Amino acid sequence: MVKKLNEAMQVSEPEILSTEEKHVTDKKKKKDKKKKRKNKESEESLENDQGEAKRIRKLEEALEPSEVHGTDTGSKKSKKKKEKKGEESNSSKELESNHVKANENMKDEVTNGSVIVSGNNTKDSKYAALSSFAEAKLPEKVLECCKNFSSPSPIQSHAWPFLLDGRDFIGIAATGSGKTLAFGVPALMHISRKENKNKSKRTNPLCLVLSPTRELAQQIADVLCDAGRPCGVRTVCVYGGTSKGPQISSLKSGVDIVIGTPGRLKDLIEMGVCCLKEVSFVVLDEADRMLDMGFEPEVRSILKQTCTVRQMVMFSATWPPSVHQLAQEFMDPNPVKVVVGSEDLAANHDVMQIVEVLEDRSRDARLVALLEKYHKSQRNRVLVFVLYKKEAARVENMLQRRGWKVVSVHGDKAQHDRTKALSLFKDGTSPLMIATDVAARGLDIPDVEAVINYSFPLTVEDYVHRIGRTGRAGKKGVAHTFFMQENKGLAGELVNVLREAGQIVPDALMKFGTHVKKKESKLYGAHFKEITADAPKSMKIRFDNSDDED
Structure with missing residues (x-):
């Protein structure tokens, strides 16, 4: 009996060891698979980021400031530069022509x-x-x-x-x-x-x-x-x-x-x-x-x-x-x-919209890089929108320290100073202006070639009005927008605006989701009933006071 038991133990012990080894091997394989999957994801993410950067570069190259309004300000140097670009230049021209054709088709539909x-x-x-x-x-x-x-x-x-x-x-x-x-x-x-x-x-x-x-x-x-x-x-x-x-x-x-x-x-x-x-x-x-x-x-x-x-x-x-x-x-x-056009929110189809997802700390350097592209002659009008009054003053000071001639319009400025700044911007004396949303609505400033949204506004409605400062009276314009993690709640509405205007939606923006948040009442939050267009007028109810005590 004891002999049989020993034989059984001798047989089962290697089996137990092999099971443990198998378990360890399986765990190691899972770890290796997980590591490979992470590496693959990071490589894909890097490729996406590189593709996104390439997309933005192509859009920027396709839209030289002199081409926004169809003016012929090119020189021999710019011609040589375009010849050197070769196939890359041809592809960007094709991208621009596709964008222009789409805009023309949409414009015909509106009119x-x-x-x-x-x-x-x-x-x-x-x-x-x-x-x-x-x-x-x-x-x-x-x-x-x-x-x-x-x-x-x-x-x-x-x-x-x-x-x-x-x-x-x-x-x-x-x-x-x-x-x-x-x-x-x-x-x-x-x-x-x-x-x-x-x-x-x-x-x-x-x-x-x-x-x-x-x-x-x-x-x-x-x-x-x-x-x-x-x-x-x-x-x-x-x-x-x-x-x-x-x-x-x-x-x-x-x-x-x-x-x-x-x-x-x-x-x-x-x-x-x-x-x-x-x-x-x-x-x-x-x-x-x-x-x-x-x-x-x-x-x-x-x-x-x-x-x-x-x-x-x-x-x-x-x-x-x-x-x-x-x-x-x-x-x-x-x-x-x-x-x-549309009773719903819609952007001007004559404006090329470029949205770039950025981190806060990289905005200053990116703004300067864009100004060197869109405002390199320092003659064409460029309008930079920020969200807050203090932010307007900070960005203005930052650009002045770097040698840019710039004015600003915001609520902390006296009306006389605001009027003067607008006048200098309009007549071209100082064609670079920083502004809060006081300049977003209705202002007709001629020949604004580019709008840069340094900070995304609080609503997508304000975004539409901001970019409407360019591309006016049938001219073409460009709007370059910085979108950050803190703006993700507005990503869905922004995606809809871009799609409606036939613009390219960046993958980095899609990662925030396409959900559109329900509009909220300023008084009652989300818990209110919206009034429909065909709703009947309210009735005044009168109560008989015959039962009141004298």
Whole structure:
């Protein structure tokens, strides 16, 4: 018995040892496999990063600053450089031509087919879109402001027939689409008709334009001052951040059109120096931005000061529920609504968008490298956007230390300094400007060849408006954007904007995911019910007090 047991033990012991050795070998194999997989992943990641860097280089090479606006500033040196590039240059040219073709196709879709008109009695032949300025049958002095344009822009051609007929109007169109003259020319005609009927001397304005920012208010005033001069129309612009004295004097000397920001205008009304009782033509420009900035109480208060019988005009890049609610309260039950392009968020298709995922510490060096490319002549206009006022001052100082001639516009600067900086940027004296989002909306700065987003904005809407500072009036532009880990919550919306515009979506951006976060109410967070466009108006409920005790 003992002998058999010993034999059994002798047999089983090697088996046990071989099992243990096998287990160790299996573990070693698993470790080796894991190590190989990690090495493979790191190699793939490196290849992706290299591919991403190569993609960005190709995009940059395809878009020389002189080619953005189609200007011929090339020299013999640049020609030799292009010849040396050989096949690489050909591939980048092919990339650029594909991008241009895509943009041209999209542009044709917008101008030819993507205009939606809705509202009561909009199919009448008298409301047909205008194909030329002559079809509007307006006096020459009114059309003097349009002499530099060959034909009306899409928003102008669709808006003028309705606005000249006195209809309440909602216009949804991208930045740089000619919105100011879309409401400016009908405003001049409105004033002309009123003055012909009433020959007595008038001191109060007939037209009001509300704007969310001082810079946009000044820009609208510049356009309407030039347009109204041949017609004898007097325009006054009022905004905060500067002395009230000159603005009060201008109002007292007589005015036809008042353009202003809600806060300053409300102050002047309460002081009794601005009376809006005769205003019968009201424009809310960038209405969505105005409400986003918290001006809704001031806007409501101001609108109540105007004539009860008035023509209301709203222009907005998007159509959120808050703007829809305001339109319901102060407009006709079913106003004319013209959407050029898309009611949803969409970027200008004439802008090449390059998005680069970076770490915070590498942004300064990358910004300088891009400026050396896009701003090497230091003559072409380049606009750099940052997020915060202190960041604007820091980046400005950093670039000045490195020898760049630069100005800045942000909230910590006095209005006089902001106006001066914008003026230097516009006239080309200092064609490099750092700005916060005060310069993102509505500003029409000619020939901005490149926009660089040093910091990504808080919303993708602001991103769309930022890059809209270039590629205006049919010209081409480039927007180069730095995207960081902390911005990952906006990656999904940004991907959608890039795809809609036919732009290349970098792999590094896709790694953050394509989920689009639900919009939140500023008051109630995510726990609120959105108002749909066809929602009925709220009902006032009255309670019978017959059961109350005396």
